[in-house]
Amino acid sequence: MAHNNIERRAWPGGTVAPHDFPTDVQRLIFEIAARRDGRCALQLVLVARHVRSWIDPILYECIIVRTQHEASALLETMCTKPPGFFDGPVRALAFGSTITFQQAKPILATSSSHxxxxxxxxxxxxxxxxxxxxxxxxxxxxxxxAQNAAELNIPPAVLSELTHLVVLGGPYSWYHLRNAIHIVKACASVGDAGASASAPVTGPTAPTAAPASDTAAATRMFQSLTHFGVCSQNWGSTQAILKVAKHLKYFAVLVPPHYKAAPTIRQRIAELGDRRVVLVEYEQTVGSWEVDVRGGASVWDKVERLVGEGRFSERAEDTWGELGEGGLKVAVHVAAGEKPRTGLRSGTFESLFFFGVACGVCVESLV
Known part of the structure; x- marks a missing residue:
């Protein structure tokens, strides 16, 4: 009987009308449509009151506030929603360049809980x-x-839980990273001194060990970090994170498309010899961030693929296999008059050597 009822209410061609689907199936269809197209979602809320209750939370899963005008509109909308409405759905939040601090604080208070x-x-x-x-x-x-020089101040409680961190613009200084690498180096120097000396080192020149609690606290702030992205002007000053973040798998140097200094950066990455480091083109806009958040093809998908393929840039020829295991197998012993031991193609060593001299880079043997 139910089958006959559906037949009578079928649309032309035998297609079942939407209201004949079970409620949970209807909801799934509307939610998929809303997530695929944000503009479509704005129209779907007008279909029916119960549909609006399904779509409304999706509209606020990712909030991007680009301007002061958009911030004012969002604050007005927040006043129309029931208390606690924004506690649940909001999973991603971004602020643009002109939003004021006075606007940001109530938005964060209302929508940043989860x-x-x-x-x-x-x-x-x-x-x-x-x-x-x-x-x-x-x-x-x-x-x-940001476009100005600044001191990054990421609260330790936040930093210690981050798995992905991208730092663009600047240039920046970063106390927590400087402090962490200082402590790690201090511990390493004390360990080396203890291992090489036959007697304890005393006097004013003796290395001072950092307390174990300080060392643990310094590295704990970076304990969860697996993905780190940085622009070209900050990547040199943040390379120390490779030593401090024990679980770091990917270090991406993010540059705009057709960046003129890209060849130099590729060369420096090759000299560094760390297979976690890769050069990637990236449009440094909030739109690129939104693609990542909404499940599109993200920059991290690209970075993970390149590292997995043993490449240090998007150029097909930039593979670690071309350079040998462990990066550049280059030995420079000019003072001793030794000839370089290298498996690189003819002429490559000379160009690397002169590049290193010009940039003040010491190319150590990795053989």
Missing amino acids: ITDFAVWGESRNPSVFLPFVRSTTLRRLSLR
């Missing part, structure tokens, strides 16, 4: 100033960008 992704794409303001007001304890991905 975010896993946060981004600040500013121009003149230090992007880390908003972080103390983020309420989420599940923040795992952070992207910061």
Whole structure:
């Protein structure tokens, strides 16, 4: 009987009308459509009241506030929603260049309780100033960008939980990283001195060991980090994170398309010899961040693929296999008059050597 009822209410061609689907199937269809096209989602909320209740949370899963006008509109919308509405659906939040601090604070207070992704794409303001007001304890991905020099101040409680961190713009100084590498180096120097000396080193020149608690605290702040992205002007000053972040798998140097200095950066990465480091073209815009958050082809998909393929850039010829195991197998013993031992193609060593001299780079033997 039910079958006959469906037949009578079928659309032309025998297609079953939407209201004949079970409610859970209808909801699934609407949710998939809304997530695939945000503009479509804005139309779907007009279909029916129960459909709006399904789609509304999806509209706020990813909130991007680019301008002061958009911030004002969002604050007005928040006043129309029931208390706690934004506690659940918001998973990603981004601020653009012109949003004011006074606007950002109530937005963070209302909608940052459960975010896993946060981004600040500013121009003149230090992007880390908003972080103390983020309420989420599940923040795992952070992207910061500004055009001015600034001191990054990522709260330790936030930093220690991050798995993905992208730092663009600047240039920046970063106390927590400087402090961590200083402590790690101090411990390493004390260990080396203890291993090589037959008697304890005393006196004013004796290395001072960092307390074990300080060492643990310094490295613990980077303990969860697996993905780190940085722009070209900051990558030299942040290479130390390769030693401090024990679980780091990917270090991406992110440059705009057709970046003129890309060949130099590729050369420096090859000299570094760390297979976690890769050069990738990346449009440094909030739109690129949004693609990643919404499940599109992200920059991290590309980075993971390149590292997995043993490449250090998107150029097909830039593979570690071309350079041999362990990076550049180059031995430079000019003072001793020794000839270089290298498996590189003819002429490659000479170009690398003169490049290193010009840049003040010491090319050590990795053989």
